[in-house]
Amino acid sequence: MQFRQFLYALRSRITLRLAIILAVVFGLFVPAAILIPYHLRTIEDAARVKVAADHKRLTEILSVILSEPLWQITPEIANISSEVVYSDPRVAKIEVITLPDRKNFITNDVRMRSQTGPFTSLSREIKHGEQSIGEVRLTLAEDLLRADLEADFRRYVSTGVLSLLLAVAFILLVLQWRMVQPIKRLMSESARLANGQLSEPIALNRGDELGQLALSLEATRQALQRSFQELEVKNQQLLEYSGGLESKVKRRTQELEDANISLETALNDVNSVQNELARVERMAALGSMVAGVAHELNTPLGNCLLVCSTLEDETRYLVKLINEGGMRRSDLAKYTEVATESTKLLLRGLQQSARLVGDFKQVAVDQSSAQRRQFNLLVMLQELVALLGSSLRKTPFTLELDIPDNISLDSYPGPLGQVFTNLVNNAVAHGLEGLERGHMRCSAKLQDDHVAITFEDDGVGIPPDIIKRIFEPFFTTKFGQGGSGLGLSITFNIISNVLGGEIKVSSVPGQGSRFEIRIPLVAPGNPELANPLLNN
Numbered sequence: 181m182q183f184r185q186f187l188y189a190l191r192s193r194i195t196l197r198l199a200i201i202l203a204v205v206f207g208l209f210v211p212a213a214i215l216i217p218y219h220l221r222t223i224e225d226a227a228r229v230k231v232a233a234d235h236k237r238l239t240e241i242l243s244v245i246l247s248e249p250l251w252q253i254t255p256e257i258a259n260i261s262s263e264v265v266y267s268d269p270r271v272a273k274i275e276v277i278t279l280p281d282r283k284n285f286i287t288n289d290v291r292m293r294s295q296t297g298p299f300t301s302l303s304r305e306i307k308h309g310e311q312s313i314g315e316v317r318l319t320l321a322e323d324l325l326r327a328d329l330e331a332d333f334r335r336y337v338s339t340g341v342l343s344l345l346l347a348v349a350f351i352l353l354v355l356q357w358r359m360v361q362p363i364k365r366l367m368s369e370s371a372r373l374a375n376g377q378l379s380e381p382i383a384l385n386r387g388d389e390l391g392q393l394a395l396s397l398e399a400t401r402q403a404l405q406r407s408f409q410e411l412e413v414k415n416q417q418l419l420e421y422s423g424g425l426e427s428k429v430k431r432r433t434q435e436l437e438d439a440n441i442s443l444e445t446a447l448n449d450v451n452s453v454q455n456e457l458a459r460v461e462r463m464a465a466l467g468s469m470v471a472g473v474a475h476e477l478n479t480p481l482g483n484c485l486l487v488c489s490t491l492e493d494e495t496r497y498l499v500k501l502i503n504e505g506g507m508r509r510s511d512l513a514k515y516t517e518v519a520t521e522s523t524k525l526l527l528r529g530l531q532q533s534a535r536l537v538g539d540f541k542q543v544a545v546d547q548s549s550a551q552r553r554q555f556n557l558l559v560m561l562q563e564l565v566a567l568l569g570s571s572l573r574k575t576p577f578t579l580e581l582d583i584p585d586n587i588s589l590d591s592y593p594g595p596l597g598q599v600f601t602n603l604v605n606n607a608v609a610h611g612l613e614g615l616e617r618g619h620m621r622c623s624a625k626l627q628d629d630h631v632a633i634t635f636e637d638d639g640v641g642i643p644p645d646i647i648k649r650i651f652e653p654f655f656t657t658k659f660g661q662g663g664s665g666l667g668l669s670i671t672f673n674i675i676s677n678v679l680g681g682e683i684k685v686s687s688v689p690g691q692g693s694r695f696e697i698r699i700p701l702v703a704p705g706n707p708e709l710a711n712p713l714l715n716n
Contacts, residue, residue, distance in 0.1 A: 204355075208348060216336065231300075238271070239304045239316065242304070243305065245261045245264065247306055247307065255285060262288065264666075271321075272291045273287070273289040273299075276306070278313065298322045299321055300322060301320075302318050494518045497515075552590070552592050553593065555589060558583040558584070558585050561583060561597075561622065565579060575612075577607075579621075579622070580622070591701075592678055599675060600635075603671065603695055606667055612637060620637045634696055637693055638692040641689040642687035652669060679699045681697060682697075
């Protein structure tokens, strides 16, 4: 009983202004205090899910791009290729081991040694075809995620508190101006009417409910009742309008959720395709080279086989004549003539095969080892063109070399050959695609202690909105059609970080493209090969 009396007394002492203030404060701060931790938890969970997805995607990319270097046992190329992933500031360590002996192949852990952790690691098997040849372990640092979450927490809380305070201040100011002061005036007018002072009308020029209340004080009981009915109708209209807004908001929210689900599905599909494209490009390049060499060897070896078969038949016939005692001088002379001609044909075919094998061996050694040596630019490019010849003969396109024979370099023929191969493949796949004929030309000239190499084609050219992104990793106009977007990115990294040069591209749509390369005749000490962290 006493408690009820206390509540009644407390309620009777609370003024309208205080009640409005308490309602506004509790109405804003209580939901905010409940929702802020939930939103912060949601932000943290989303960030961790994104980091986990990025961790998996980066590990899969590494397993694909390191397959060929690990198969060829070229840690230098592996270091260069891994820089595409190591450029992510969250990556603390990249470690690759060989299987089944589990020996260390490459380790990049400079960031990890300078950080305190915690760290998250993820491993993935590296395959070459169907064979498991190694394992890559990618370690991410969680300190950047924590720093971002803490910054988001502080920013979210400070913004929320400031917004709530401003909202409370604004609401209280509006209430004081539009409600409290007019009510006080009406109270004074009502007290005056209660005292019987009816001679002066109530003058409250407002078009809202308080104005209507002032008018109702001027009318009789029946007029007051009609005013209440009008107010009831207006309140119903407000409720219907509020309900319409709520349903509209729900519909728009559902549409946004459906769109987000579609975008997430599309993003997952894009990530899967990117990983597969990198693997396909590596395998396609290897298969193209092997197929080209096999095609070139097929003709001379086939001729040798035919000559050997003919010589075998002639020998058997001569032995038969000897055994039967019917051999004549003319038979021996004929056999000697056939044997001499066959020997010449065999020697010519075997020499041609030996040259092809020698060219392939030299190119394969350069591509797999990335060793520095002295070489003639024209000879090196001619060897590459010989290996690419069978592939180009299947197309209506021609390749011309305009290289002086006096340009010698002390550099890395393997990476330089990969640059040339990538430019040829890019021209065939993009610049000359769909044309009935096309021409590619590679020229070079000495410039002091550098050599300027120009590769150009007369194809369709590159649009301006694409040319500025042409060296970005995974950027391709043929995504999903066989292109991975890695060829020109690797070309840019090799020229800049391995050969110590620079590359520029220019194009006029409809008139072809032009790549200008400038590299030193003597390659720099090239710290990037020993320390891939210097590769930006």
